[in-house]
Amino acid sequence: MTDVSDDTRDAGADATIRACLSLDQPRSFFLYAGAGSGKTRSLKDALEGLDTQTLTTLRKHSRKIAVITYTNAAADEITRRVKADPVFQVQTIHSFAWSLIEGRPADIRGWLERNLKTEIAEIEVAQAKGKAGTAAHDERLKKMASKTKRLGRLAEIRAFSYAPEGDNFGRDALQHAEVIALAAHFLTESETFQNIVLARYPFILIDESQDTMKPLMEALLTFEARHRGRIALGLLGDTMQRIYSDGLRDLDKRVGDFEQPAKQMNHRSRARIIDLANAIRREDDSRQQRAREDKPGGTVRVFLAPSEGTDRAAFEAYAQAEMARITGDPAWQDPETIKTLTIERHMAAARLGFSDLFEPLSKAGNLKDGFRNGTLPAMRLFTHRILPLVEAHMSGDAFTAMAVLRDGSPLVDKRIIRSDRGGQATGLDQARTGVEALMTLFEDGRDPCCAEVLKVVAEHRLFPIPGQLRHCLPDYGSVAQDLADNIDELDLDTSEAIPPTENNFTEAWTQALEAPFSQVARYLAYVEDRSPYGTHQGVKGLEFPRVMVIADDARTRFKGLASYETLFDVKPLSAASRKKADQGEETTIERTRRLLYVTCTRAEDSLALVLYSESPDTIQEFLISKGWMAEDEVVMVEAGTFDQEAAPQS
Numbered sequence: 186m187t188d189v190s191d192d193t194r195d196a197g198a199d200a201t202i203r204a205c206l207s208l209d210q211p212r213s214f215f216l217y218a219g220a221g222s223g224k225t226r227s228l229k230d231a232l233e234g235l236d237t238q239t240l241t242t243l244r245k246h247s248r249k250i251a252v253i254t255y256t257n258a259a260a261d262e263i264t265r266r267v268k269a270d271p272v273f274q275v276q277t278i279h280s281f282a283w284s285l286i287e288g289r290p291a292d293i294r295g296w297l298e299r300n301l302k303t304e305i306a307e308i309e310v311a312q313a314k315g316k317a318g319t320a321a322h323d324e325r326l327k328k329m330a331s332k333t334k335r336l337g338r339l340a341e342i343r344a345f346s347y348a349p350e351g352d353n354f355g356r357d358a359l360q361h362a363e364v365i366a367l368a369a370h371f372l373t374e375s376e377t378f379q380n381i382v383l384a385r386y387p388f389i390l391i392d393e394s395q396d397t398m399k400p401l402m403e404a405l406l407t408f409e410a411r412h413r414g415r416i417a418l419g420l421l422g423d424t425m426q427r428i429y430s431d432g433l434r435d436l437d438k439r440v441g442d443f444e445q446p447a448k449q450m451n452h453r454s455r456a457r458i459i460d461l462a463n464a465i466r467r468e469d470d471s472r473q474q475r476a477r478e479d480k481p482g483g484t485v486r487v488f489l490a491p492s493e494g495t496d497r498a499a500f501e502a503y504a505q506a507e508m509a510r511i512t513g514d515p516a517w518q519d520p521e522t523i524k525t526l527t528i529e530r531h532m533a534a535a536r537l538g539f540s541d542l543f544e545p546l547s548k549a550g551n552l553k554d555g556f557r558n559g560t561l562p563a564m565r566l567f568t569h570r571i572l573p574l575v576e577a578h579m580s581g582d583a584f585t586a587m588a589v590l591r592d593g594s595p596l597v598d599k600r601i602i603r604s605d606r607g608g609q610a611t612g613l614d615q616a617r618t619g620v621e622a623l624m625t626l627f628e629d630g631r632d633p634c635c636a637e638v639l640k641v642v643a644e645h646r647l648f649p650i651p652g653q654l655r656h657c658l659p660d661y662g663s664v665a666q667d668l669a670d671n672i673d674e675l676d677l678d679t680s681e682a683i684p685p686t687e688n689n690f691t692e693a694w695t696q697a698l699e700a701p702f703s704q705v706a707r708y709l710a711y712v713e714d715r716s717p718y719g720t721h722q723g724v725k726g727l728e729f730p731r732v733m734v735i736a737d738d739a740r741t742r743f744k745g746l747a748s749y750e751t752l753f754d755v756k757p758l759s760a761a762s763r764k765k766a767d768q769g770e771e772t773t774i775e776r777t778r779r780l781l782y783v784t785c786t787r788a789e790d791s792l793a794l795v796l797y798s799e800s801p802d803t804i805q806e807f808l809i810s811k812g813w814m815a816e817d818e819v820v821m822v823e824a825g826t827f828d829q830e831a832a833p834q835s
């Protein structure tokens with residue numbers, strides 16, 4: 186008998202996956218295993234391990250292996266692993282759905298027409314029942330008008346547009362949910378479409394499948410069942426890590442006919458963290474994991490404080506100092522080497538100090554997605570043009586400053602110079618004067634507000650001003666027009682097809698522009714994931730040596746997201762939730778428990794849970810009686826120690 190080691194204990198699962206990925210006899214599988222069990226690693230290994238003959242056959246017939254990841258970062262990582270071989274089509278679910286439907290404008294138009302008509306009819310019914318004069322009534326009127334307008338314009342659209350990331354504006358743009366619904370519709374309803382997909386992809390592999398949008402997952406399961414034996418649908422996932430309500434709740438029960446390789450190891454975390462994860466999970470599906478022998482020990486601590494009156498910054502600094510002392514790991518004192526997880530981004534924004542920028546923009550309807558993921562064009566003027574220019578100047582790096590201008594300023598754009606709107610010297614001189622004016626704002630260590638910065642950039646035409654910001658510049662007038670003419674001519678237009686009547690955008694921007702410019706750099710570090718902060722939801726699939734999870738219901742705005750107070754018995758489930766639970770629907774308790782499982786299992790060596798509660802005693806009692814924590818793992822501080830008034834001003 187061969188020796189079984191931690192490295193090879195789950196090797197059978199990988200062998201099963203390899204066998205499923207056969208062109209002659211493709212078989213679907215569901216690798217359902219806990220956190221850190223190496224699901225993503227199995228996926229990469231399976232792709233790398235495909236034999237040459239399979240790959241040659243695929244290339245010969247222009248077939249591809251679809252690999253769907255949850256984030257772009259994960260897609261990039263897998264692409265790197267497979268050396269960007271085009272036989273692997275690695276992308277997020279939205280890009281994948283779009284790649285399926287993109288070339289079918291007539292079908293899209295037909296679907297949209299039917300869908301819009303249905304939606305309008307539904308609103309009409311609701312309108313007939315509702316009372317006139319209410320906000321809901323007015324809202325419905327607006328919706329009906331906009332849908333009717335869109336319906337009327339459908340015939341004019343030759344090609345639909347869609348950006349899988351960020352905001353989709355403009356009359357030909359499709360929304361995220363529409364792209365998912367369209368792909369799902371064609372996959373189940375159109376035989377031609379199904380045959381195209383079968384011809385193109387012998388294998389469709391989906392990582393983090395527990396969070397794949399329900400309609401598309403349902404459609405893929407139906408499609409797979411109809412064509413079983415002709416395609417392998419490979420799902421990797423963990424229902425305990427489903428963090429969005431979009432995912433198919435009972436995915437594990439829907440794949441009875443699939444191969445179901447199992448894994449028992451957790452390769453990521455030290456034993457104590459796995460024990461906690463097992464305890465949390467025991468309340469759910471009772472799947473348990475085993476630690477690696479070479480990863481014993483590990484530290485877990487809970488820090489409890491009253492939600493009322495506690496100075497968060499002081500208490501969290503204390504928790505970090507305690508963690509450094511307990512673990513003997515000084516890195517706990519360095520904010521850069523800890524990953525702090527908050528449930529909502531505004532909490533991270535407050536801790537990182539860019540709330541003035543964050544608050545107005547993250548609320549503004551269609552702006553918020555682009556702002557939150559860093560793709561909002563108007564914000565990119567600050568993050569990708571002005572900030573690098575200012576930073577380069579401050580550090581005396583003339584070369585980089587020039588490169589930033591060459592990259593984005595029409596004043597030094599060769600094409601403008603060629604278009605005879607001024608000689609090279611003039612453009613460069615103008616740019617120099619503009620940059621000087623810009624830099625005077627920062628003299629003597631001043632931190633100007635973004636509005637001041639924008640004004641100088643616009644006056645000196647340093648960079649094109651995106652449409653949304655033009656409305657915040659009352660004097661922009663002729664200068665803007667002149668510049669916009671140039672830009673349009675050069676196909677550099679940065680407007681986002683937003684009608685000037687979008688007052689709420691202008692209002693949001695006007696407020697945000699009051700933020701000090703220094704907040705732009707903090708915002709950028711956050712969206713580029715260079716900051717020590719992340720959200721519970723954003724750290725899927727990732728791992729960090731030291732993790733600090735912050736649970737702060739009192740400061741959570743979207744109450745439907747999670748409730749630690751309910752999970753820990755401080756607050757009872759509402760009557761409505763109990764009723765839902767009786768009908769088999771999931772409760773806040775389950776949702777919060779899953780989030781806690783995901784966050785705790787990101788930690789490799791040590792984990793601090795910082796909990797703010799109306800009743801810290803109740804939480805302590807819960808944690809100890811359930812066996813989640815030992816008594817000496819719960820740190821309660823004396824009342825008053827971290828009172829907001831008592832704490833020194835930061």
Ligand SMILES: Nc1ncnc2c1ncn2[C@@H]1O[C@H](COP(=O)(O)OP(=O)(O)OP(=O)(O)O)[C@@H](O)[C@H]1O
Pocket residue numbers: 191192193218219220221222223224225226227423426451452453725726727728786
């Ligand atoms: N067989 C193995 N031997 C050693 N290390 C492994 C093995 N499998 C996975 N790992 C390591 O364990 C960690 C977790 O692996 P991976 O991210 O693939 O797990 P996962 O199941 O996708 O995790 P999660 O569901 O929590 O996101 C990674 O650092 C990976 O390199």
